[in-house]
Amino acid sequence: MPSITSEAPASTRNSSSPLTSEQIRIAVDEELQRTPFIDIHTHLFMPSLGKLGLWGIDELLTYHYLEAELFRFAKVTPDEYWKLTKQGQADLIWQTLFIQNRPISESTRGVVAVLKAFGLDPSAKDLTQAREFFGKQEVSSHIRRVFELAGISEAVMTNDPLDPEEAPLWEHGAEPNDQFHAVLRLDRILNKWPEHWQVLQGKGYNVEAQLGGQSITEVRRFLSDWVKRMNPVYMACSLPDTFQYPEDSLRGRLLKEAVIPSCGEHNIPLSLMIGPRYQVNPAIKLAGDAVGKANLRALEHILVEFPKVRFLASILSRENQHEFCVYARKFANLMPFGCWWFLNQPSIVEEITRERIEMLGASFIPQHSDARVLEQVIYKWRNTRRTMGPIFTNTYTLLAEDGRAVTREDIRDDIKLLFRTNFERWVNLRDGRGLVSAA
Numbered sequence: 001m002p003s004i005t006s007e008a009p010a011s012t013r014n015s016s017s018p019l020t021s022e023q024i025r026i027a028v029d030e031e032l033q034r035t036p037f038i039d040i041h042t043h044l045f046m047p048s049l050g051k052l053g054l055w056g057i058d059e060l061l062t063y064h065y066l067e068a069e070l071f072r073f074a075k076v077t078p079d080e081y082w083k084l085t086k087q088g089q090a091d092l093i094w095q096t097l098f099i100q101n102r103p104i105s106e107s108t109r110g111v112v113a114v115l116k117a118f119g120l121d122p123s124a125k126d127l128t129q130a131r132e133f134f135g136k137q138e139v140s141s142h143i144r145r146v147f148e149l150a151g152i153s154e155a156v157m158t159n160d161p162l163d164p165e166e167a168p169l170w171e172h173g174a175e176p177n178d179q180f181h182a183v184l185r186l187d188r189i190l191n192k193w194p195e196h197w198q199v200l201q202g203k204g205y206n207v208e209a210q211l212g213g214q215s216i217t218e219v220r221r222f223l224s225d226w227v228k229r230m231n232p233v234y235m236a237c238s239l240p241d242t243f244q245y246p247e248d249s250l251r252g253r254l255l256k257e258a259v260i261p262s263c264g265e266h267n268i269p270l271s272l273m274i275g276p277r278y279q280v281n282p283a284i285k286l287a288g289d290a291v292g293k294a295n296l297r298a299l300e301h302i303l304v305e306f307p308k309v310r311f312l313a314s315i316l317s318r319e320n321q322h323e324f325c326v327y328a329r330k331f332a333n334l335m336p337f338g339c340w341w342f343l344n345q346p347s348i349v350e351e352i353t354r355e356r357i358e359m360l361g362a363s364f365i366p367q368h369s370d371a372r373v374l375e376q377v378i379y380k381w382r383n384t385r386r387t388m389g390p391i392f393t394n395t396y397t398l399l400a401e402d403g404r405a406v407t408r409e410d411i412r413d414d415i416k417l418l419f420r421t422n423f424e425r426w427v428n429l430r431d432g433r434g435l436v437s438a439a
């Protein structure tokens with residue numbers, strides 16, 4: 001398990017001497033373990049946001065990735081499943097996916113790794129021991145321990161100013177926390193304006209259904225107020241595979257006239273997450289989204305139109321990944337990040353990361369966890385380190401074979417850039433050393 005420490009690893013002798021291939025492998029593994037990563041997109045919450053933060057065995061087992069798998073193995077219908085209590089749902093998933101079947105999928109194996117990390121029995125016949133353990137934890141110290149086990153120093157949240165449970169907590173001044181950064185998430189505003197414009201109106205912003213009158217100015221005032229309140233590291237939105245830009249639609253106008261200019265005004269990036277096909281199977285709720293190949297010309301048009309705004313982007317379809325790298329070579333204001341959601345499987349992460357290193361060097365952000373339940377960061381980051389090890393070893397071995405001596409310092413610098421500094425610079429988090437940001 002990684003531990004966050006600034007001490008040099010035992011095997012470091014002289015960090016600027018050239019390494020042999022075997023030493024490269026060891027150095028890569030050690031530097032991956034010892035570098036505290038920044039988790040740049042999660043659905044975790046700082047303690048002052050209270051019940052929004054999910055953790056513990058029942059939440060781990062009812063993760064929507066596992067619910068999707070349950071319906072493949074169990075006879076239960078979605079309707080019957082939703083009527084169960086949270087504990088009833090977790091028990092059913094445990095019995096079905098872990099006892100009656102072997103937990104060999106990525107998401108089930110993740111629960112095994114979490115239980116193991118806390119010394120709990122991953123083959124237990126029921127959840128008594130696990131429930132007792134998690135029931136005894138105090139949330140703040142538990143978060144610190146989990147981050148330590150995951151090898152992350154900070155997690156970036158997803159904060160929706162129109163979430164009826166979340167917004168009041170911010171409005172009453174939620175206490176910030178060094179381990180968490182806020183993100184102003186705009187899905188409700190951008191994708192579901194017809195259902196939400198009245199919420200803005202109710203909060204004193206003079207907006208209209210068809211964006212007439214003062215609407216655009218008022219949306220910008222709303223965004224500015226929330227930037228002040230949350231101090232977000234970026235604004236974000238997920239967009240469907242059918243996303244077009246420019247587009248004669250409410251979303252097209254909101255993006256062009258309100259959201260992107262507001263990012264420019266406040267000098268914070270916009271994260272575009274493109275590619276879900278929302279709710280292809282609504283019966284299974286959060287698990288019911290799928291994926292479609294996107295038209296990345298939409299992204300191209302945004303990058304051309306707003307050269308001074310910095311964009312983070314993650315694209316959901318595997319089929320889009322190569323052209324996505326090509327766009328990053330063309331536009332310095334684009335920062336590709338993560339292998340998102342259905343792409344976060346070792347075989348696909350490996351393919352995408354190799355492609356990105358080959359095409360972009362160390363000028364991207366390889367991964368985020370997307371954790372919804374606190375302890376998931378333990379297995380997700382463990383898997384990322386395990387998958388990335390051989391990729392970086394191969395990268396530096398090829399470099400050494402081609403004639404450029406590789407040192408531990410080189411490896412350390414690149415891993416730090418990829419998993420920390422590129423993000424810090426992009427969002428102006430600290431005075432990191434890395435890419436020169438576009439604006």
Ligand code: RAT
Pocket residue numbers: 043158238273286341370372
């Ligand atoms: O990965 C997930 O859990 C998805 O359901 C989404 O939350 C996605 O990551 C998103 O942020 O929209």
Ligand code: ZN
Pocket residue numbers: 041042043370
């Ligand atoms: Zn997410």
